[in-house]
Amino acid sequence: MKAFRRVVICGVGLIGGSFALALKQKGLAEEIVGLGRTQATLQRAKELKIIDSIAQDWADALAGADLVLLAMPVGQTAAALQAMKPHLGPGTLVTDAGSTKRDVIEAIYTHLQEHLTQIVPAHPIAGAEHSGPDAARADLCVGRKVVLTPLEENSPEAIARVSAAWAATGGVLHIMSPQEHDRVFAAVSHLPHLLAYALVHDVAGRANAEQLFSFAASGFRDFTRIASSHPEMWRDICVSNRHAILAELDAYLTELAWVRALLVQGDGESLETLFDEARNARNAWLAGQFNA
Amino acid sequence: MKAFRRVVICGVGLIGGSFALALKQKGLAEEIVGLGRTQATLQRAKELKIIDSIAQDWADALAGADLVLLAMPVGQTAAALQAMKPHLGPGTLVTDAGSTKRDVIEAIYTHLQEHLTQIVPAHPIAGAEHSGPDAARADLCVGRKVVLTPLEENSPEAIARVSAAWAATGGVLHIMSPQEHDRVFAAVSHLPHLLAYALVHDVAGRANAEQLFSFAASGFRDFTRIASSHPEMWRDICVSNRHAILAELDAYLTELAWVRALLVQGDGESLETLFDEARNARNAWLAGQFNA
Numbered sequence: 399m400k401a402f403r404r405v406v407i408c409g410v411g412l413i414g415g416s417f418a419l420a421l422k423q424k425g426l427a428e429e430i431v432g433l434g435r436t437q438a439t440l441q442r443a444k445e446l447k448i449i450d451s452i453a454q455d456w457a458d459a460l461a462g463a464d465l466v467l468l469a470m471p472v473g474q475t476a477a478a479l480q481a482m483k484p485h486l487g488p489g490t491l492v493t494d495a496g497s498t499k500r501d502v503i504e505a506i507y508t509h510l511q512e513h514l515t516q517i518v519p520a521h522p523i524a525g526a527e528h529s530g531p532d533a534a535r536a537d538l539c540v541g542r543k544v545v546l547t548p549l550e551e552n553s554p555e556a557i558a559r560v561s562a563a564w565a566a567t568g569g570v571l572h573i574m575s576p577q578e579h580d581r582v583f584a585a586v587s588h589l590p591h592l593l594a595y596a597l598v599h600d601v602a603g604r605a606n607a608e609q610l611f612s613f614a615a616s617g618f619r620d621f622t623r624i625a626s627s628h629p630e631m632w633r634d635i636c637v638s639n640r641h642a643i644l645a646e647l648d649a650y651l652t653e654l655a656w657v658r659a660l661l662v663q664g665d666g667e668s669l670e671t672l673f674d675e676a677r678n679a680r681n682a683w684l685a686g687q688f689n690a
Numbered sequence: 691m692k693a694f695r696r697v698v699i700c701g702v703g704l705i706g707g708s709f710a711l712a713l714k715q716k717g718l719a720e721e722i723v724g725l726g727r728t729q730a731t732l733q734r735a736k737e738l739k740i741i742d743s744i745a746q747d748w749a750d751a752l753a754g755a756d757l758v759l760l761a762m763p764v765g766q767t768a769a770a771l772q773a774m775k776p777h778l779g780p781g782t783l784v785t786d787a788g789s790t791k792r793d794v795i796e797a798i799y800t801h802l803q804e805h806l807t808q809i810v811p812a813h814p815i816a817g818a819e820h821s822g823p824d825a826a827r828a829d830l831c832v833g834r835k836v837v838l839t840p841l842e843e844n845s846p847e848a849i850a851r852v853s854a855a856w857a858a859t860g861g862v863l864h865i866m867s868p869q870e871h872d873r874v875f876a877a878v879s880h881l882p883h884l885l886a887y888a889l890v891h892d893v894a895g896r897a898n899a900e901q902l903f904s905f906a907a908s909g910f911r912d913f914t915r916i917a918s919s920h921p922e923m924w925r926d927i928c929v930s931n932r933h934a935i936l937a938e939l940d941a942y943l944t945e946l947a948w949v950r951a952l953l954v955q956g957d958g959e960s961l962e963t964l965f966d967e968a969r970n971a972r973n974a975w976l977a978g979q980f981n982a
Binding site: 473523524525542543545582583585586587589590591592593594595596597598599600601602604606607609610611613614615616617618619620621622623624625626627629630632633634636637640643644647648649650651653654657658661662664666667669670672673674675676677679680681683684 | 765816875879882883888889901912915916921928973
């Protein structure tokens, strides 16, 4: 018998689709049911054999389900939890893939407080600038970190079974508090996305934007790769986690104020020291040897 | 007979080395002589057959030379021009590969004003985060833009022969004024480098830097790739072109002030519009279809 008889994926894009494909490939799910806002996306996911069938609504989806993955943009979490509530039985585990965790957990406590044993929040660190079911791959999470932020109320069995599902994606599991999670990803993920979007937006708004883009090369391309990410998903992340992101943005603005002063002064020596320290830190990180 | 009998490369790193390899591969140079600050680098370039021999000084290097490429960090340009002056004959063409052009041209007018017909400044848009002779490749410039910023005093023959040398690297030639060059590259190259260095430096200085780096993923890696660039080279670019870079940095800080206000207000709609416009502009650029 397979670990999960019926798995529901709400949001069959990059993350939801990849989770589904991994579970299928590992033989962990007998049946995978898709649910979402857009019929065309669900149809496409079915064509790609990411899901076996399309549920009409939560009542339909949750009948006999033993695992649900919420993989929509985080701004839709509260509405999805509310819609699930009347149909969620005690035997159905729930996890999510949201890039922010405090807001998701707040919504869980607000809308599903009678189900706290069975809902184990998660975040696979496996973004890509492509989105939608066509971008899904069974190996998306292989070797990537998957952060779990379990609730105090979670049953040990729920944690174990949800962990097993995420482990089946090939991800490396880490447990963190939601506060720590949101602070860490504000720094190393959310802020860089915001900076990349802002740079492209700045350049695109210039009178000579066409000329500027025509001379932009590989450095610009890689720096701005994440500015091709899903706008709605990043809107929700920025709104949900704005306090932590503002703290990171302000720290960065302080750094830029210092860099600006060095430029004004033409202080090449200090600039070189800064560049050298940054390069050394980055290279040590890539070599797996960063020690603060 | 080959187009160039004796080519001198001052600075046998990524750019100088790649130029030398391309000229050799195309059969344009009979002999390539290297010159530079660091004997070990020159020896390595000779081992890699990037250069045929090592010159002891400019007197030695320039004897019988018909083309010189200056490919050191731009901060060394003025000193190199001064050192060349006593030994530079009228039959030797000079070009450079500096990432900034106004300062290089100012140094040319200051130090070599009797040789303005024969010095044709250039900038191949072919950076990489790796540097040194081991990173050099004959095809580095293939399909990349090479910007020429000729002097009014350049002879047509000098422009034609220097253009032919750069064309042999596979680069696509463009002519610009040095002012325009420096403004364009401040926006699409110099500023992004500064922003990437600043972000890594900011993260590396945190008390929890090790934790932050441990959760940094592919988005952070690509965003910061250019922060592994050559610190001295980028020090010189930032100091040389600081006025144009400051103008770009200030425009970007204005953009960030706006983004910050949207975050404070939790204005998801405006954030999504900004992200959407940025993504569309970037994707249009990648598809070669950007139209402002």
